[in-house]
Amino acid sequence: MPIVQIHLIEGRTVEQKRALVRKVTDAVCESVNVTPEHVKIILSDMARHDYAIGGVLKMDESK
Amino acid sequence: MPIVQIHLIEGRTVEQKRALVRKVTDAVCESVNVTPEHVKIILSDMARHDYAIGGVLKMDESK
Amino acid sequence: MPIVQIHLIEGRTVEQKRALVRKVTDAVCESVNVTPEHVKIILSDMARHDYAIGGVLKMDESK
């Protein structure tokens, strides 16, 4: 019954998300001995004005 | 002081959300002995490309 | 596929939690047209030194 939430900076394609949920599901199943249908994954996009490290919004990062 | 977060597949109407928060609030109050003004609810819509079961995005499910 | 997380101040009995998940599940099913087996609920207890309103820990509240 693992429930996984992944916060990502916005901009990933559906193709990347499709690969992400498949590979993360495999990783969970191999590690904690569950079957895939019990793994739920929520993807949450973060806009660049909604994520900060060190007190600086992603949109304001130099480089 | 219960704080409730509900992740839902996108597409519910405001009318459904209005009923949802009223009924869930009642359910919480009856069960754990709090008054309604202490119940906060956050609704979070999930796009069909942002939720997966069994490693498959909701948008890719064969019905 | 609703996923519900409920943060509660610690101290509820298992009997209260049992009622809580049953009633909240019913409330969700009636409101957004899903069947019960699709409703997952995570309960998260908060210690009184881990929750604050107005900048004051629950454990420090007068009355």
Next chain:
Amino acid sequence: MPIVQIHLIEGRTVEQKRALVRKVTDAVCESVNVTPEHVKIILSDMARHDYAIGGVLKMDESK
């Protein structure tokens, strides 16, 4: 390594968010003895039809 998530009613400007992440980062660093680069902050906007107190959606509040 603190990870902070802040749910806010929608409508804050980028300028307000910029101040918010800077000041919250400072507050965390002063209180729990970490350096700023270890503080991550996720901001999550809530629409007025996605937040409720007392069983009433924010959009339906009188006043």
Next chain:
Amino acid sequence: MPIVQIHLIEGRTVEQKRALVRKVTDAVCESVNVTPEHVKIILSDMARHDYAIGGVLKMDESK
């Protein structure tokens, strides 16, 4: 900068958690093109009286 939170039923060993975070990190890196040091993972154990499907606590499930 992906931030991953995984809710698991309690009872996994540290060895299983060690494998889990390594494999999930690899899965994220391969899928969305980040380097490992940017992947943070929070594991959250759920007691069997704190997780429900279909309105029934995990502890009450008839196997």
Next chain:
Amino acid sequence: MPIVQIHLIEGRTVEQKRALVRKVTDAVCESVNVTPEHVKIILSDMARHDYAIGGVLKMDESK
């Protein structure tokens, strides 16, 4: 109505948490123009076997 959740590595004293919630509440109020009683903060401790960066549990980090 901001709701703040802060994940911290375990080991902070109550005194540190008391300072943390007071200072973070002040930071939120100054930045987004709310009054303190509307700011709720949830603190969530993470054990050193429940947090990973770069695929390595905190408990396994060299130095």
